[in-house]
Every structure is written in C-alpha cells, then in structure tokens.
Amino acid sequence: MFTTYDLLDDVLTLRDMVDRFFDEVSTTRRRVEFPYINVYEKDDDIVIRAIAPGVSSSDVNVQLADNTLTIEMNRKEDYADKPYLRKEREFGSYKKSIKLPYYVDPDRVEATMNNGILTIKLTKHESVKPRKITIN
Amino acid sequence: MATQVAKRTDRNLDKKDYCLVPPVDIYETDNEYVLKADMPGVPKENIEITFNNNELEINGKIDEAYTSSDNLTYREFTLCNYNRKFLVSDKINVEGITATLENGVLTVTLPKREEAKPKKIEIKAE
Numbered sequence: 001m002f003t004t005y006d007l008l009d010d011v012l013t014l015r016d017m018v019d020r021f022f023d024e025v026s027t028t029r030r031r032v033e034f035p036y037i038n039v040y041e042k043d044d045d046i047v048i049r050a051i052a053p054g055v056s057s058s059d060v061n062v063q064l065a066d067n068t069l070t071i072e073m074n075r076k077e078d079y080a081d082k083p084y085l086r087k088e089r090e091f092g093s094y095k096k097s098i099k100l101p102y103y104v105d106p107d108r109v110e111a112t113m114n115n116g117i118l119t120i121k122l123t124k125h126e127s128v129k130p131r132k133i134t135i136n
Numbered sequence: 137m138a139t140q141v142a143k144r145t146d147r148n149l150d151k152k153d154y155c156l157v158p159p160v161d162i163y164e165t166d167n168e169y170v171l172k173a174d175m176p177g178v179p180k181e182n183i184e185i186t187f188n189n190n191e192l193e194i195n196g197k198i199d200e201a202y203t204s205s206d207n208l209t210y211r212e213f214t215l216c217n218y219n220r221k222f223l224v225s226d227k228i229n230v231e232g233i234t235a236t237l238e239n240g241v242l243t244v245t246l247p248k249r250e251e252a253k254p255k256k257i258e259i260k261a262e
Contacts, residue, residue: 032212039210049202051213053174053240078172078241080163088159089174116176116240117202 034094035073035118044124046100053116054078054089062111062120067100069120103128156218158196158242166254169228169246176240177202177215183237185244187230192222194242227252 040047052060052073061072077091104122111120158173171192175183178196186193196218203215224246232247 036213037210038208038213040207041209042207051176053176056239079161080170082163082165084161084163086160086162089161089172090159113239115179115199116174
C-alpha cells in the first residue's frame with residue numbers, strides 16, 4: 001500500500017501471513033496493480049482517485065463502457081542520457097478497469113488531473129434512481 | 137511508480153507525521169546534479185526544501201483532500217506527508233539550488249561549484 005519493500009515487512013506481518021495462508025488475501029493489499037486507486041461513494045456520487053505522478057493529462061485515457069470504467073495511462077520515461085546515481089522511480093503503461101456498482105450518467109463524468117492525482121467524478125444515472133410509482 | 141515507497145507501521149498512521157519516502161532518480165551532468173522525486177498529491181506551496189550542513193531535506197505536506205477517508209469504500213493507497221534527506225557533498229553551490237514541480241514530480245537542480253566542474257586540460261606543445 002504505497003510502500004517500499006522492507007525485508008521485515010514479510011517477516012513481521014504475522015496477520016498477513018495467516019491471511020494469505022487461508023485465503024490468499026493480503027491485509028495490506030500491497031500486491032495490487034497500477035494505477036493505485038481509491039473509491040469514494042456518497043449518495044449518488046462516486047469519486048475515483050488514482051495515483052499518477054509524472055503523467056500529463058494528454059497521456060491519460062478514461063473510458064466508460066456500460067458500467068465499467070477503464071483508466072489507461074502512459075507514464076513516459078524522463079531519463080536523461082547521463083550517469084545515474086539513483087534510479088527508484090518507475091515508468092510504463094498501466095490499465096485498470098473498475099466495475100461500477102450502478103449505471104452512471106455518461107454525460108456527467110468529470111476527470112481532472114492535479115499534482116499527479118487523477119480524480120474522476122461520476123454520478124448515478126437518472127434511470128436507475130429510485131422512482132415513486134403513483135397508484136392509479 | 138511502483139516503489140511507491142515508505143514504511144507503513146502503526147506509528148505512521150498519524151497523518152501529521154511524515155511517513156512516505158518519495159522514490160527518487162538522481163543524475164549528474166558536468167554542471168549539476170538533478171534529483172527527481174515522485175510526490176503525488178502535494179501542492180507547490182506545501183513543498184519545503186532545506187539545505188543545512190550538507191544535508192538536503194525535502195518535505196512535502198500532502199493536500200488534506202487526499203488524506204480523508206470519508207465515504208471511502210475501496211482502498212489501494214494511502215497518502216500522507218513526504219520526507220526524505222540526502223547527504224550532499226560540499227561541491228554544491230547552495231545559492232544556485234532551484235526546484236520545480238510538475239504533475240506531482242519534484243525536480244531539484246543542484247549546481248556544482250565552479251571548482252568542482254570538470255576542466256579540460258590543455259596539452260602544451262613542446
């Protein structure tokens with residue numbers, strides 16, 4: 001979970017080991033794929049945030065098909081042709097699909113990039129909102 | 137993006153603490169050292185770079201909007217403040233240090249002092 005590898009992590013997280021033993025689910029969810037996302041839900045709105053440092057908005061592709069949202073991003077290398085003392089950052093192309101809990105309004109999707117964080121705002125479609133049925 | 141670095145221990149859970157170590161790339165040219173650090177979620181005004189006793193320290197205060205767990209239903213990442221220190225040689229022109237932030241990537245340029253730059257040695261003809 002946004003963490004660096006520490007040798008002791010694997011040794012000391014006993015709970016993690018036990019969990020993995022039983023159902024292969026890690027408590028820290030560390031082995032997820034890029035881009036890392038968080039999902040927030042409130043009333044009829046869903047907000048999805050993805051970590052995308054060094055990715056310009058033109059290299060992000062957000063697609064909505066039915067109720068599946070796909071985030072695709074290409075993080076281009078910014079390596080200089082010079083000797084490196086340290087190389088810790090990672091680059092590459094990432095793609096992730098998120099199945100949304102309900103049908104969202106495709107005309108009201110809002111995606112913004114700010115300081116390396118992609119935020120996508122979605123709203124529940126009118127057609128799936130509860131409706132009062134009048135009795136004749 | 138992967139080594140999205142930091143040690144997450146229980147004591148780090150206080151968001152006020154610095155608990156993320158940004159991954160960095162550092163390269164050297166003839167005239168300067170360039171350091172690039174991934175610090176997503178930090179606005180420009182929340183970055184603090186200090187140079188003291190050959191120690192370069194980078195602090196980044198995370199935008200509070202990204203730390204809140206209100207209405208959170210699925211989590212793959214946790215953000216909090218960034219901190220990292222580097223020991224730097226004396227050969228840096230401290231006044232000349234500059235930094236820029238773009239798309240969550242901080243670039244710090246540390247120019248070398250004149251005497252530390254490579255010099256071409258002329259070979260005199262006999």
